[in-house]
Amino acid sequence: MKYIQKIRPQELQYIIIGHVHQDHIGMIPTLYARGKCNAKIIVPKGSISILKEMWLDSSFINCRDVEVINLKNDRNYEPFYTEDVVYKTLEYIEEIDSDKIVSLSDELAIRYTDAGHILLSKQCEVYINGGSRTRKILFSSDLGNISTQDTRVFVENFKPVTSANIAIMECTYASKERQCTKETYKKDVTKIKSVVEQYCIDNNSRVLIPSFSLDRTPYILWILYSLFGKDENFKIPILIDSPLANRLLDCYSSILDGEKKELFDEIMSWNNIKRVIQPESSKAAIADKGAKIILSSSGMLTAGRSVKWTQSILPNENDCILFMGYSGENTLAWKIKYGKDHKTININGKPYKNKAQIYDLKSFSSHMQRNEMLNYYKSINCEKIYLVHSDSNKIEFKHDLENAIADCLKSTKVVAVNSGTKISL
Incomplete structure (x- = not known):
């Protein structure tokens, strides 16, 4: 926020976005929340639907967290931006085609x-x-x-x-020290297959894959479909338990075209995939200890339904948590990855037995x-x-x-x- 405060929004003419990961776009509506920014927001063609969902999710989380902080500490903090500001900001977006020079003004292209x-x-x-x-x-x-x-x-x-x-x-x-190659990728895909077969099929247990909603979730779905989608005997349910991930999957279906859309729609029609939307459905799924694969956000276990799943799975030695992405230092995911010798892991201030099997795959960068x-x-x-x-x-x-x-x-x-x-x- 300190960097945003240094910006004079009234002097901005254009904001150019390269891609819509939250660390690149998350604070943009804050500029419009002040009521002084009229800059056009330039984005790649097709980006608006994803951008909208990312901002709305950020606004929802921020407003909820601010409300909790205010009640707990008798404060009157305001969120960075609200849902109304998101819709206001969306009015300034202009999508442009790729691979050709587009003039924005006499001085800028x-x-x-x-x-x-x-x-x-x-x-x-x-x-x-x-x-x-x-x-x-x-x-x-x-x-x-x-x-x-x-x-x-x-x-x-x-x-x-x-x-x-x-x-x-x-x-x-x-x-x-960090190298991700095609060879390490192939080994990790083989590991995914063996983990699912060992824990879900042989042990009738659960495999949690904490996953980022944008990009990582559809990527993991494709890998699982490539491994098991044509196997008529594979009956393990694959739960997508993340409101944002489910909304973004709908965005993908509307953005993709040609063979990519055909493949995506084929994956999403796979009978094994179960989309969990409502909080009550998520609670019921967590209470069911039967065999299943769970894709849930956030990927670093910083918040969201993946934390609730971790609280249920971590104490069970027959269950497994399969990490497939970067984890920032001191996040819950990081503590679990590097705390294998600890008997307990604290989650939201409460200790949980640290018994689940942990795998950390490095090649999916x-x-x-x-x-x-x-x-x-x-x-x-x-x-x-x-x-x-x-x-x-x-x-x-x-x-x-x-x-x-x-x-x-x-x-x-x-x-x-x-x-x-x-x-x-």
């Missing part, structure tokens, strides 16, 4: 190019006409994992951009991997590359990228940004 990260994720090429010359800024947003992109059947394949004056590029997984970033970034003809969206690994990656660029006989400057970095055109 944009082209979206596929980033391969999630459905409709784009790199943004921004053209600024300064009169005597035009400058181009490339902003990567988040980039997809090239080594496994053929498995991400609902996501457009990554397309490289070859030139810019300035490139602002993500380096989320710049660490040398939707981010571009280190070597792929090096190969891509060194190929871009530009004056400067600014590295963003990372941690301390950014410095090490900067030096390695500089060496890779030098090997190409180029003189591109690389900057690892910090909170005080200013970019001059």
